[in-house]
Amino acid sequence: MRKSLRALAAGLLLAGSVGAASAADKLKVGFIYLGPVGDLGWTYQHEQGRLALVKELGDKIETTTLENVPEGPDAERAIEQLVRAGNKLIFTTSFGYMDPTLKVAKKYPNVHFEHATGYKRNPNMSTYSAKWYQGRYIQGLIAAKMSKSGVLGYIGSFPIPEVVSGINATMLAAQTINPNIKVKIIWANTWFDPGKEADAAKALIDQGADVIMQHTDSPAAMQIASERGKLAFGQDSEMIKFGPKTQLTSILDTWGPYYVERVKAELAGTWKSEDTWGGLDSHMFAMAPYTNMPDDVKKMAEDAQAAITSGKLHPFKCPVVGQDGKEVECKGGANLADGQILGMNFYVKGIDDKLPGK
């Protein structure tokens, strides 16, 4: 305890001496990144969010970023470093930072923390994530319309609820267009290995899939689909450069609006601990322009997007039928409850595969 107090005192002194000269009244905002900002995927999009924040509130704030921070004990040190440097609001942008963030948050009750995609909170620690399954529903509609073979290829990262709910949303949408649609699923068991993602895309195409979807981070699958004259969806960021005639649309992580909103709250003194799980309606993510498809498909996609945004359409509208043919208990009234989607660990009817670990 004494040790940490001394460290805190030293940190305050340091922060004071550095901060006093330049920006005494500027709010310091810190970001912890998992990868390099140039990964073209997850971290890149968080960096775009920070840039949007700087553009909007740049004269009132000062931002600091730490890249390539591994999840685990190192993260704790990095987060604490940002606290000692005088940051009053700190965004930790990966699931694995959850426990380290909580630990530091408990130590510094006067600093506010925001953790992306986690579920643990504290009076000074919020969580935020996005309902990407909404975007995947739209992709499912497009895929079913555009597929000639009736076989979709899906590259999964890890069989966690976020990915599984994405597969189910895709399939439920596709079935509304073509009840006999098939989806082939390959788990890469990695978020990022361009070579393996490319191999998975090759395997799916060689087995007859003509629309490729991915829940892994690199543009490798897009590039393979492009090489072979097939269609594909991007992930996290705009990937159309890698397949100008291939990309149908892409789910874009747009953190900017959220970051601006939270920093404004901090500046106004109204920040409080919350859990934000936003969708298309709250601009937590966006869809890249609908390209490489006929006008009627484009219109269908845009209509679906509008309906989801307005709340008229919900991808997991009850009844939802599981792979075993049994109806899934509907806890949310007309639609599955958020908790059911956040913990989804089953495939819906029509997916001819076994969920790993089930």
Added chain:
Amino acid sequence: MELVEAIILAVLAASTPLLIAATGELVTERSGVLNLGVEGMMIVGAACGFAGAWLTGSIFIGALFGVVAGTLMSLIFALMALGLAVNQVATGLALTILGVGLSGLIGAGFVGERITPAVHLYIPGLTDIPLMGRVLFGEDAFVYFSVALVASVWWFLYRTRPGLILRACGDNHVSAHALGYPVLRIRTFAVMFGGACAGLAGAYLPLAYTPFFIPGMTAGRGWIALALVVFSSWRPGRLVVGAYLFGAVTILQLHAQGWGVGIPSQFMSALPYLATVIVLVLLSRARTGGSTAPAALGTVFVPDR
């Protein structure tokens, strides 16, 4: 039949970087030096290879950049581990960390840029032969080079006098030194050869495999190459088998998932590694005794004058 051809093509592509990197490391280890920095040298090779190809528009020059970058990285290792006789394991690990950072720095400006990938060979008539045509006569130059490389290394190690001397350094550096061979110089060359190969293997990724650059794109292939050297019990012939086996299992498990074979994907992803372990065990049981590793592997040598 088309599917079989497609699978073989994918296997060849997946195995090539492993084969090139592992061949280089095999020569390094045969000289008695354990360089665990393969991943670091590879990743710098990937960044420099892409930079070279993007700046000049030539895949060949890109590959050359990769080779030079890998060699320079290995010289850092040689300076520390051979020149200053620092612990080889620690130096190698440090080299990997340095390489990961350096590649991010070098590659930062090239993220998202595209190049035209290495062209595949096409001989009218031959390449069109069903099934084996594209496999034998339709690959990119890296694939053929990797096979030629490992064959040359075999010939060098077992059929030439310098190769014999190199192996002698790895088995007993004191004797080799007593016989008047410049152990440190020979080892330095072996380390540089390993670095050149690792750099080229890294360059293969953004030049032919997935023609774009993203930090971290080697994704642990350097470590697999290191394991393959052990797997091969330091023999080039077995190295070829190991590299293709690894590539084959990797690709086949992806296809098995696509076919819906009801085995958990986590297990399937672990298969290549499991296969490696199983073969290692079988090999060690089949031997008549004693280790096949170069006797002086990883030991520091300071010549007394």
